[in-house]
Amino acid sequence: xxxxxxxxxxxxxxxxxxxxxxxxxxxxxxxxxxxxxxxxxxxxxxxxxxxxxxxxxxxxxxxxxxxxxxxxxxxxxxxxxxxxxxxxxxxxxxxxxxxxxxxxxxxxxxxxxxxxxxxxxxxxxxxxxxxxxxxxxxxxxxxxxxxxxxxxxxxxxxxxxxxxxxxxxxxxxxxxxxxxxxxxxxxxxxxxxxxxxxxxxxxxxxxxxxxxxxxxxxxxxxxxxxxxxxxxxxxxxxxxxxxxxxxxxxxxxxxxxxxxxxxxxxxxxxxxxxxxxxxxxxxxxxxxxxxxxxxxxxxxxxxxxxxxxxxxxxxxxxxxxxxxxxxxxxxxxxxxxxxxxxxxxxxxxxxxxxxxxxxxxxxxxxxxxxxxxxxxxxxxxxxxxxxxxxxxxxxxxxxxxxxxxxxxxxxxxxxxxxxxxxxxxxxxxxxxxxxxxxxxxxxxxxxxxxxxxxxxxxxxxxxxxxxxxxxxxx
Numbered sequence: 001x002x003x004x005x006x007x008x009x010x011x012x013x014x015x016x017x018x019x020x021x022x023x024x025x026x027x028x029x030x031x032x033x034x035x036x037x038x039x040x041x042x043x044x045x046x047x048x049x050x051x052x053x054x055x056x057x058x059x060x061x062x063x064x065x066x067x068x069x070x071x072x073x074x075x076x077x078x079x080x081x082x083x084x085x086x087x088x089x090x091x092x093x094x095x096x097x098x099x100x101x102x103x104x105x106x107x108x109x110x111x112x113x114x115x116x117x118x119x120x121x122x123x124x125x126x127x128x129x130x131x132x133x134x135x136x137x138x139x140x141x142x143x144x145x146x147x148x149x150x151x152x153x154x155x156x157x158x159x160x161x162x163x164x165x166x167x168x169x170x171x172x173x174x175x176x177x178x179x180x181x182x183x184x185x186x187x188x189x190x191x192x193x194x195x196x197x198x199x200x201x202x203x204x205x206x207x208x209x210x211x212x213x214x215x216x217x218x219x220x221x222x223x224x225x226x227x228x229x230x231x232x233x234x235x236x237x238x239x240x241x242x243x244x245x246x247x248x249x250x251x252x253x254x255x256x257x258x259x260x261x262x263x264x265x266x267x268x269x270x271x272x273x274x275x276x277x278x279x280x281x282x283x284x285x286x287x288x289x290x291x292x293x294x295x296x297x298x299x300x301x302x303x304x305x306x307x308x309x310x311x312x313x314x315x316x317x318x319x320x321x322x323x324x325x326x327x328x329x330x331x332x333x334x335x336x337x338x339x340x341x342x343x344x345x346x347x348x349x350x351x352x353x354x355x356x357x358x359x360x361x362x363x364x365x366x367x368x369x370x371x372x373x374x375x376x377x378x379x380x381x382x383x384x385x386x387x388x389x390x391x392x393x394x395x396x397x398x399x400x401x402x403x404x405x406x407x408x409x410x411x412x413x414x415x416x417x418x419x420x421x422x423x424x425x426x427x428x429x430x431x432x433x434x435x436x437x438x439x440x441x442x443x444x445x446x447x448x449x450x451x452x453x454x455x456x457x458x459x460x461x462x463x464x465x466x467x468x469x470x471x472x473x474x
C-alpha cells in the first residue's frame with residue numbers, strides 16, 4: 001500500500017506505540033511518518049475508529065460523531081478505499097464487498113470536497129492519499145483541479161468507481177443510480193442525507209457520516225441519536241470520539257487547542273458533543289455527573305422509575321441512594337418498544353425486586369375494557385406507586401441534585417447519556433417532548449426517593465393495585 005496519509009484538515013491515524021505532539025499540518029505529517037516507521041502499515045485505527053468500522057457488520061447507517069483532529073475523515077475515507085479495492089487488512093471486522101462497488105464521497109462545498117476529501121482519497125501534492133496509486137485506472141476531471149470520478153481496480157478483477165460531490169449541489173445531484181457506499185463528511189442538509197441514503201437501499205449499501213456537531217441538535221442528529229444504544233438499533237450505529245481517543249494528540253497539544261477555541265464550541269470540537277446552549281434542561285457538564293461503575297453496597301436503598309410507552313419505548317431507570325452523603329446514582333436503564341406489559345414486567349423484575357414508581361397516567365383505564373396499565377403490570381407481578389408528575393417541580397429537584405453533585409450517573413449507560421445531551425427547551429421555554437423517556441423515568445424515581453428500600457428490607461408500602469380504589473400493602 002501507499003505511505004501513511006494525512007488529510008488536509010489535520011485528521012490522522014492515531015495508533016499504538018507512542019504519542020506525538022502535533023501543532024501544524026507539516027508536523028502532523030512528520031508525526032505520521034514516525035508512526036509508520038515504528039508500526040508499519042499505512043492505517044491502523046485507534047479504538048474508536050475500529051469501533052466505527054466494526055459497526056458496519058450490522059449497521060447500514062453509521063455516524064462517527066467526533067471532535068476535530070481525531071481521525072473521523074480519515075476513518076471514513078480509509079474504509080471506502082478498502083471497499084473500492086477489495087483489499088481488506090488482517091484486522092478488518094466490518095462489512096466486506098467481494099465485488100467492485102459504486103461509491104460517492106461528498107462534503108459541504110465544492111472547495112471542501114476538492115481540498116479535503118479529494119486530498120484524503122487521492123493525495124495532495126507531496127502527501128499521498130488512502131487509495132493506492134497503482135490501483136487507479138482512470139480519472140475524470142471537472143476543472144479547477146477537482147476530480148469528478150476515479151476508477152479503481154478491484155481485487156476481483158473488475159473496476160470500482162468513486163464519484164466526488166458536494167452538498168451545495170443540492171438534493172437533485174444525489175439522485176440517480178444505486179451506490180454500495182456513500183461517505184458524507186460533515187453534516188449535510190437532511191434532504192441530501194435522505195436522498196443519498198435512498199441510493200444505498202436497493203443494493204443493501206452502506207452510508208458513512210463523519211462529522212463534528214457544530215450546528216447543535218439538528219433533525220439529522222435526532223435521526224441518529226434517538227437510536228443511540230450500545231447495540232445498533234434499526235440498522236443504525238453511533239460511535240463517538242474525542243481528543244482523548246486520538247493518540248497523536250498529547251496533553252500539551254490538547255491544551256494548545258483548547259486555548260485557541262471559543263468556549264461555546266469546545267465541547268463539540270473536543271468531544272464531539274451535541275450541545276444546545278441555553279436550551280438545555282440540565283445545563284450541567286457531563287464530567288461533573290459521570291462516574292465509573294462500582295458495586296452498590298447492599299445497605300443502599302434502591303428504587304426503579306418507569307415511563308410507559310408502546311411505539312415509543314417503555315423506559316425504566318434504576319437508582320441507588322447513598323443516605324450517608326445524600327447522593328443518588330443512576331445504575332441501570334431499560335428501554336424497549338412494542339412489547340406487552342407482561343414482557344416489560346418480567347424484564348424489569350429480572351434485575352431485582354425494588355419499589356417501583358410510574359407516570360400517574362398509567363392509572364388511567366382503557367376506554368375499551370376499563371383495565372389500566374398499572375393493573376396489567378400488577379397482574380404480571382410488578383406493582384407501582386404513582387409518582388408526582390408535577391413536571392417543573394421534578395425538573396428542579398433533579399437539576400438541584402445535578403448542580404450540587406448529589407446525582408451521579410454511571411458512564412456505561414449510553415442510552416441515558418444520549419437523552420441527557422439532547423434534552424432541551426424550545427424558544428418559549430417548554431420542554432421538548434422527544435427522546436426523553438429515560439429522563440422522565442429518572443425524574444419519577446428521584447422525586448419518590450422516600451419510597452426507596454434496601455435489598456431485603458421490609459417495605460410496608462401502601463401502593464395501588466389496579467384501579468384507584470384497590471389498595472394493598474406489600
